[in-house]
Amino acid sequence: MKDTQDNKTNELTGKVSRRRFFRDATATAAVTAGTLSLQGCGGNNGSESAQKPVGKPVEKAVQEPGKVKYVILGRTGLRVSQFLGDRMAEVEMYKAALDAGINYWHKFGQWVDPAPYELFRNRDRDSFYCDTVIGTLDKDKAIELFEERLAKTGLSRIDGFKIHSQYKTAEDVKTKMGAVQAFEQLKKQGKTSFLMMSQHTNTSEIFEAAIESDMFDLIQVPVNPTVPRDYFTKEEYSQTTQDNYLALIKKASDKGIAVTAMKVFLYGAKNWEEVPDLKNRVNKYLPDNQSIATALIHWTLNVPGVVAYGSMLYSFDELKENLEAVGGKLTAQENEGLKRFAECMGGYYCRMCGACERANPDGVAVSDILRFSGYYSGFGQHNIARAFYADIPYSKRVDAVKNLKPYEEACPYGLPVAKLLRNAHSKLA
Numbered sequence: 092m093k094d095t096q097d098n099k100t101n102e103l104t105g106k107v108s109r110r111r112f113f114r115d116a117t118a119t120a121a122v123t124a125g126t127l128s129l130q131g132c133g134g135n136n137g138s139e140s141a142q143k144p145v146g147k148p149v150e151k152a153v154q155e156p157g158k159v160k161y162v163i164l165g166r167t168g169l170r171v172s173q174f175l176g177d178r179m180a181e182v183e184m185y186k187a188a189l190d191a192g193i194n195y196w197h198k199f200g201q202w203v204d205p206a207p208y209e210l211f212r213n214r215d216r217d218s219f220y221c222d223t224v225i226g227t228l229d230k231d232k233a234i235e236l237f238e239e240r241l242a243k244t245g246l247s248r249i250d251g252f253k254i255h256s257q258y259k260t261a262e263d264v265k266t267k268m269g270a271v272q273a274f275e276q277l278k279k280q281g282k283t284s285f286l287m288m289s290q291h292t293n294t295s296e297i298f299e300a301a302i303e304s305d306m307f308d309l310i311q312v313p314v315n316p317t318v319p320r321d322y323f324t325k326e327e328y329s330q331t332t333q334d335n336y337l338a339l340i341k342k343a344s345d346k347g348i349a350v351t352a353m354k355v356f357l358y359g360a361k362n363w364e365e366v367p368d369l370k371n372r373v374n375k376y377l378p379d380n381q382s383i384a385t386a387l388i389h390w391t392l393n394v395p396g397v398v399a400y401g402s403m404l405y406s407f408d409e410l411k412e413n414l415e416a417v418g419g420k421l422t423a424q425e426n427e428g429l430k431r432f433a434e435c436m437g438g439y440y441c442r443m444c445g446a447c448e449r450a451n452p453d454g455v456a457v458s459d460i461l462r463f464s465g466y467y468s469g470f471g472q473h474n475i476a477r478a479f480y481a482d483i484p485y486s487k488r489v490d491a492v493k494n495l496k497p498y499e500e501a502c503p504y505g506l507p508v509a510k511l512l513r514n515a516h517s518k519l520a
């Protein structure tokens with residue numbers, strides 16, 4: 092009875108219920124597949140027609156009617172859905188995503204409830220791929236974490252061993268090899284196959300060093316119109332930094348390293364609503380949250396070298412939006428809307444460049460704290476965000492430092508860092 096009422100309510104409000112999702116899913120995917128055959132994105136984004144994998148040969152794959160778009164993950168040769176699955180809010184969403192053809196899953200073994208690993212154990216193991224993120228550079232600890240995830244999921248292998256935001260400097264990538272050695276040991280045992288990295292702090296420097304090292308088969312970095320600068324700003328420093336960043340993505344792709352995107356939605360709709368005047372500014376071009384999200388997906392996947400992206404999803408609406416948007420081309424209207432979106436968002440969104448932290452060594456963990464604040468406001472992950480903040484040593488918290496102005500002065504994006512940090516502390520403490 093409740094389900095019926097919910098469905099009725101959702102039909103009236105335009106929200107997508109479980110039942111309606113399944114009813115629409117086939118049509119949605121069919122439309123997506125049809126659009127894809129016509130799409131002509133500007134960059135080499137790894138679509139099967141656009142990019143040949145480097146390394147082991149891969150069977151030619153064909154766009155299947157009723158399925159999402161598939162791409163080749165660089166030299167891994169893995170053929171994956173361009174939307175990469177992550178933690179979802181309901182078991183039924185995982186089922187719907189699997190049925191729609193999503194075949195790559197991020198942070199395996201680390202999802203908070205619901206975490207329906209039995210859905211995956213009951214599938215042909217060769218029908219999906221997954222990675223788990225490793226939050227240490229210590230060899231023994233990395234092995235321990237990986238084995239814990241294997242045990243928790245009940246799988247015999249997790250395809251990707253992803254070192255997550257552990258490098259502080261380029262030198263670390265060259266010299267701190269414990270996690271890489273852990274990967275090599277686990278790979279010999281057949282428990283994993285591909286070394287991956289994700290990085291969202293001091294990203295450009297670490298990204299470049301990782302590309303040069305040629306150790307990683309896949310690198311995941313933030314990609315959205317404000318990273319690493321405001322969109323179409325005239326400011327020379329920022330223009331140069333974004334050009335360099337986009338060139339790194341292309342360089343990695345040219346080497347056969349799969350580049351996947353994160354932070355595509357800048358923490359999502361609730362976070363956008365905290366930015367003054369944003370909705371009014373973009374309304375003419377992007378009238379609702381769905382059109383903003385779709386434009387961000389199109390923008391990201393049109394960056395040359397970006398092959399796929401992932402995001403946590405919190406509703407059937409979001410799942411449907413992502414399935415519909417993948418493969419679409421960025422329109423002139425979306426482009427105009429995103430210019431305004433980024434002009435507004437750019438004054439509030441931390442690019443996690445780390446410049447303020449390098450200028451104030453051993454001080455406040457600015458980029459981490461502002462990221463946790465995004466999880467709190469945008470994703471509504473209040474408890475998780477607070478737990479992350481509680482884990483930071485006191486000396487790196489906001490309340491440990493009286494004068495936050497030096498951080499603000501060091502920010503090349505002109506963010507009101509002191510105000511953002513105090514606001515974050517009030518939510519997270």
Ligand code: SF4
Pocket residue numbers: 440441442443444445446447448457458501502503504506508
């Ligand atoms: S506050 Fe500014 S300088 Fe500090 S990490 Fe964020 S974007 Fe970079």
